Every structure is written in structure tokens, then in C-alpha cells.
Amino acid sequence: MVMAAAPEMRASDGDRDRVAAALREHVAEGRLTIDEFNERLEQVYQSRTYGELATLTSDLPAIDLHRLPAAVAPAGRPGPARRDGKAQGSVKSAWSAWAAASAVSWMIWLLSTVASGHLIPPWPMWVMGPWGVILLIKTVSDRGGQSRRDT
Structure with a gap:
């Protein structure tokens, strides 16, 4: 993930959202476990600067969110016809990321409701x-x- 030149500069909500989206992609690709994702996601929304955000993705390859590797098929070649479980694994990862984000959202809602x-x-x-x-x-x-x- 490319960050600004000055790591001490304050990050915006949009910057945090972009890092969160990149982390979700890394979960879907199998680079992060759900526990690692949840831990880093919590840190993303507590981060104040570009430098703090950069440390959360420093051990991961950069992801271009406009051109996701899983979504881009090579030209002139149809999608995979094999059944080795790889596609099924990415669907499972996507469902796991959905479940984790849903659980976090519901916990925030519950705590907010109780507190209010x-x-x-x-x-x-x-x-x-x-x-x-x-x-x-x-x-x-x-x-x-x-x-x-x-068939």
C-alpha cells in the first residue's frame, strides 16, 4: 500500500478505509487469518497517521484496489475449469471476511445501544x-x- 512521504501526517477516514479494504483482500487471498485480520482492522481504526497505517501492511504485498488480482482474468483465456478446490477456498475466505466484519459491526452496534x-x-x-x-x-x-x- 503506497502511503504519503511523511509518515507523521494525519490519516483521513478514507485512508483508513482503503487500508481496511486492502486487508480484506489479503484475507481473501489467504495471506491473513481471520484473527490477524480482526487484530489489524482494530488497529486500522485506531491509527492516526500514515506511518501507523503503513506498519499494518508493511509485511504484505501492495494491492491495487482498482485492479484486484482475483478479479482480472488473462485475455483470450476462459476462467479456470479445474476443480482443485482453489476457487472454493477463495469463496470460503470471502465468507469468513464477511462473517468477521459482520460480527465486529454487530458488536459495535450492541455496545452503542447498551451505552446509549x-x-x-x-x-x-x-x-x-x-x-x-x-x-x-x-x-x-x-x-x-x-x-x-x-456433465
Whole structure:
């Protein structure tokens, strides 16, 4: 992840969100476990400077979020037709990242509701709902593609 030249400069919410997105991609690629992801994600949102954010990804390769490696297929070649479990593993990783982010969101909502003394609308549904629907469609379409290749 490319950071500004001055590590002592204050980071914005957008900077923290970009680092969080990169960490989610590293989980999906299998470079981080869910526990490591949760630990680093907590540190991301506590970080104040570019330098603090840079240390959270310093041991990971850079990811261009506009051109994700998993989403780019080589030109002139169809998607993989093999069934070695690699595609299934990335779907499992994506579901794991979804579950972790959902759990963190629900815990924040619960703590906020308890601390405020009144029921706060369940905003975590907006985090997990669209993401979960997309993952569900991807999971179902991947399984459908496998059964068509088997025949």
C-alpha cells in the first residue's frame, strides 16, 4: 500500500478505509487469518497517521484496489475449469471476511445501544446485507458452473 512521504501526517477516514479494504483482500487471498485480520482492522481504526497505517501492511504485498488480482482474468483465456478446490477456498475466505466484519459491526452496534440506553436502529444490516447478497450470488453461480462442467 503506497502511503504519503511523511509518515507523521494525519490519516483521513478514507485512508483508513482503503487500508481496511486492502486487508480484506489479503484475507481473501489467504495471506491473513481471520484473527490477524480482526487484530489489524482494530488497529486500522485506531491509527492516526500514515506511518501507523503503513506498519499494518508493511509485511504484505501492495494491492491495487482498482485492479484486484482475483478479479482480472488473462485475455483470450476462459476462467479456470479445474476443480482443485482453489476457487472454493477463495469463496470460503470471502465468507469468513464477511462473517468477521459482520460480527465486529454487530458488536459495535450492541455496545452503542447498551451505552446509549435506548434501541439504536440495526445499521449493521446495511454492512452485511448487500455484501452477503453478492457473496451468495457468487457462491451459487460458482457451484452451478461446477455442475455444468461435470456433465
